[in-house]
Amino acid sequence: MAQKIQSQFDGTENLKNYSAVVHFCGTDYGTDMPKAGQDALVAFVNSGGTYVATQWSSYMISQESFLKDMRDLILYDYVTSSSGAQTFSPVAAMAAHPLLDGIKSALTVNAGYVTGGTHTFATNPSISLMKDAAGNDWVLARTLGSGKVVNFAFNSTWDTTAPDSQNSVQKLILNAVNW
Secondary structure (H helix, E strand, O other): OOOOOHHHOOOOOOHHHOOEEEEEOOOOOOOOOOHHHHHHHHHHHHOOOEEEEEOOHHHHHHHOOOOHHHHHHOOEEEEEEEEEEEEEEEOHHHOOOHHHOOOOOOEEEEEEEEEEEEOOOOOOOOEEEEEEOOOOEEEEEEEEOOEEEEEEOEOOOOOOOOHHHOHHHHHHHHHHHHO
16 A cells, blocks of 8 residues: 555555554644544454554544544553653563564663553553553553554654664564564
8 A cells, every 4th residue: 555644544445455554643643534544444453454553643632633533543542742762661461462572671762752541441451561661651552353453652753763763663563563
């Protein structure tokens, strides 16, 4: 599929040919995704696809009233945001989770990021796979329908820091897509 910014994703792409969608939600945080695109992504996950996202989606839903039809795919609740180097580590009890394959120690990313909390869902709650020293969740995962959802607290397209160019972040994203 061709790369699209979220305001252009209208759900007309045939997602059945894909196993995962990666949503780098960043500099376009002030523009909503068409409802048909949001509905297509939720249906994609419910039917077995994997949705992987970096932030600012939690900001968009709480501060801009955007992405409302994707609430089940947005695992964070936005409280505040910042930028800079942050270190986060695997949760020991989750060490065997496929998302942490090859990730055995702390990672440091220089990026924009959100802080807040894990959104509470009535069914299929999110699980935290990595946290910072203050206990904030940095990598969340959730099953939904037949599919999977992964959210990262950091943003890969906010500024010129490009955390997705780091090998450790690429490994996390690849693990998420392969989960």
